[in-house]
Amino acid sequence: MNTYLQAGYGLRSWLLTTDHKRIALLYLVSITFFFFIGGGAATLIRLNLVVPDSGLISADSYNRAFTIHSVVMVWFFLIPSIPAVFGNFLLPLMIGARDLAFPRLNLLSWYLFMAGGTVALWGLIIGGVDTGWTFYTPFSTTYSNSHVVTVLTGVVIAGFSSILTGLNLVVTTHTLRAPGMVWMRLPLFVWAIYATALILILATPILAVTLILVAADRIGGLGLFDPRFGGDPLLFQHLFWFYSHPAVYIMVLPAMGVINELVTCFSRRRIFGYRFVAAATLGIASIGFLVWGHHMFVAGMSVYASFVFSILTFVVAVPSGVKVYNWTATLYKGRVQFKAPMLFGLGFIGLFVMGGVTGLFLASLAFDVHVTDTYFVVAHFHFIMVGGTVSAYMGALHFWWPKMTGRMYPERWGQASAVLIFAGFLLTFLPQYLLGWLGMPRRYWHYPPEFQVWNVLSSAGASVLALGYLLPLAYLLWSAFFGPPAPDNPWGAKGLEWTIPSPPPKENFVEIPHVDEPAYNYGEEDSHG
């Protein structure tokens, strides 16, 4: 039988495919491209900051560099990363379906994503944009002399791609589960993708309409956010963060989903407290919508609103914390293997905990006043989005690589890159916590000389980190063509995706399976050693 990779070789067979697995690979290639563009911009930023007033690039170029970095990394890498690549590839396999509910819509999503990416990149090429990814008004509407509308258009188009992907994932989870695959037997990755898809559907439209208002403001000279006409700049911030805070959970929930799969497989244990973890997943997705105002404690919001958003932020920390404890308890009396995906997974847990607890610092009102808009915040969200999400993404890539490509990656190199990324990450971002605490504001092209030591350390770490990301690019590319063939289930993992050949046939399942066991049924008898 032909695998999905052998179903056609021409460009047409890829560009017109409706196979969820091929579309996943299209996303994989596209977002890898965007990741290195965003990484290039990060390199410029870190190089410029080695010296307090290096002037390596001009202030305007610096502002464009961090805007490119953030716009590309947020909307063209992180948001689609796990949901669009692994959600696409794995959701039908994990629930025992032949494809997503709307395969053609799925392809349309990818085209919209690429169209959005192309428009945004075009805006960056013809001169860039200098507003930061936050597009705060009235700077973005009136004062910025850069290609705001072009880049906004790209982001909005990519937003529609997100909405349609989310729709597809939700409907698939509801309607295409194999017989016997009841909700409480779903792998937790599916729960995570489902919760993420709900956020995509409910939050992204608000971003779309907000950015459309900004564009209308800029093109037509409307005064919606402009105080000269009675508009309120804080209205923009409320609408923007109503999307952009849940967007963090769009990035981190799927990552947590991945970790559930990795931790159970490589400790040969069922997840500790399945129901609590599933409930926590939905809890995070819901409460994540209630906390957006914690980005605005010094923005001129009312004191009472600040109280409300602060306490709700403490509440959302609870379900996040539950997961960490559950992962720890899952290792207890397990059989732990330190394969590369597991190393990435353990790295995720460590960095996510640090990112999470510093989130509590930022939720604490009086303390947030000091560190908000400083490098403390920069470090915090990089711990969550890069230390967390990207680590989990790398773990997922290694874990399911044999399934996706039918080839094994070199294990030693994988382990080396996991360690390198972990160490490089800490060296890059731990000093940034200190910088923020000491009072270095973010988005600074020039900084006071006493901050140089920490900036130099951070830049040094960034170069280690860059190496850590380039390494997998090299050996995974090698593996895709020359790696040793992968067995169907190289890790001895549970889950429907491991019951079919690597790489899977075009139809996934010759016969739709019937599920009669819980997820992660690694067998108690193994554990009685």
Added chain:
Amino acid sequence: MAMSGIAFWPVAASSYAAQIDWLFVALVVVTGAISVPAITALVWFAVKYREGNPADRRQPPQRKVWLEIGWTTVPFVLTLAVFVWAAALYRDHADLPAEGLEISVVAKQWMFKFQHPGGQRELDELHVPAGQNVKLLMTSQDVIHSLFLPALRIKQDVLPGRVTALWFKADRPGVYHLHCAEYCGTNHSLMGTRFVVMRPEEYQAWLTHAGEDTALAAEGGRLFREVGCSGCHENRNSPVRAPNLCGVFGSSVALADGRVVVADEAYIRDSILLPGRDIVAGFKNDMPNFTGKLTEAQVQALVAYVKSLALAGDEVGRVQLPPNGLAAGSVCRGAVR
């Protein structure tokens, strides 16, 4: 204690800042108490139960409801205590004290302009007396800025069309940083420089000196009209086109020969005495040479006046400020740059 050049702890210049530092310590302790055991256990389990290591693996637990409820509620209650503390500090600091020195702040791309109750103005630097409540009433002329005083652990966004406030009581004289913390465009990182806390008597002396500057600027304003500068630099119907001087001081000026210079005291002085040297892009060299026609004191007065124009700024779209708000220089009212 900071090692040579390596800082670990920011300077605290007020008792409020010290309280924030204690809050920071509490946060470290509480979050440590929540996370360190979990991470320790994670590492310990990973090592102890690594494959191939003989360990007791009998009867692994699948779930323990009391454990789940315990590790959900205990950390939450612990952190709740921090919430209450942090929120109380925040609320206490949100209300302006009744008594105190009121300083008006106008932010624009890319400078902060301060005006003291006696009318003394300063640009980007802020001088305040120690041991006294200081209230900053702030607004912006263009985009959102944020006044950040790290040594006091406070910041507040400065919005167009609205007055926001910040207050503090600094008690440790010294020179600290003053930053813009909300991204505001090209020179965001160059906005704001020094925050100077002075002993009250030093502050009084400074005020007097700054007051003299103000008087000097007023003298310069009279000269500006008498010797004829205003005929071209202020009158838009004049046959001779000359650059409007509103807000020029401190800004970057593009010259006809392509250079860009910062308009500082020396530049203004040169422009009066050697007008042919630095011609602003888009203008002709029509300005008479004033060398020998003005005394040194008069030149100083004129420079002070041009400097004061930048402090007053252009007043397009200004909101109403409190009574002692910055008065607009007459030249700049309605002027468009």
Added chain:
Amino acid sequence: MTPLGAILVGIGLLALLAATVGATFSGLGSWANMVIAAAKAALVLWFFMELRSGNGLLRLVAFGSLAWLAILFGLGFSDWLTR
């Protein structure tokens, strides 16, 4: 939904439109108008969009989105109402 039902609901909607215009001219104010608008929307959702006979999940989706909108309005206005 029968054809007669559709026609009756349509007539009901037009009657509500007349009522809302009437309310405006009799100075009942904007709250009355918003209540009438909600009633009209409820008619359309319940009968025309068939939430009445629809699957529970579809109702959940419909009301879920309204609940999320309530979050935006509720927490958003917690700022403006207390500023």
Added chain:
Amino acid sequence: MAEDTAVAPSPAPLGMWVFLASEVMMFGGLFMALAVMRWRDAAAWKDGSRHLHLWLGTANTAILLVSSAVVALAVTAVRRGRRKEAAWELGIAAVLGLAFLIVKATEWGLEAREGLMLPQQPSLRLFFDFYYVATGLHALHLTVGVVLVAALGFLIRRNPGHAGAVELGGLYWHFVDVVWIFLYPILYLAASR
């Protein structure tokens, strides 16, 4: 426990409802902005509302409400196998939608001539900025709807296989109607007359 898969609805209607849920959020963001602006300056809002052409707006509301009833009739007709009747009704709905758009365009033209597009008076400015954005976004959705129901009327005549599509198109049409049901009082009826 396998029965919970059995009660799941078929993918297409669920997909449409989920799509509409995201549309609710999109217009919801706009309504939030409208509500905030109205709350901040109710007097200016009422003043702006007084400048609108109430009767044109009311006529348009009536047109859309009737069109929704007609689309509902078309759906029932399809279910009873009366495809020809359904095609006619969908055609009528498309014409009604077109009529709405023509009235709307006329209104925009009138207002523009009265100097209400980007008006100079600051008090009117915000209301009309929102008015144009909100009605414009709605008109864009309605235009899609007109094309959709016209195409569906055309298709259902020839092929009974499009019955499901008519139901989905109907849902979309009613949704666009609901958006207008709220825009009408917020924009046109805000002023006491």
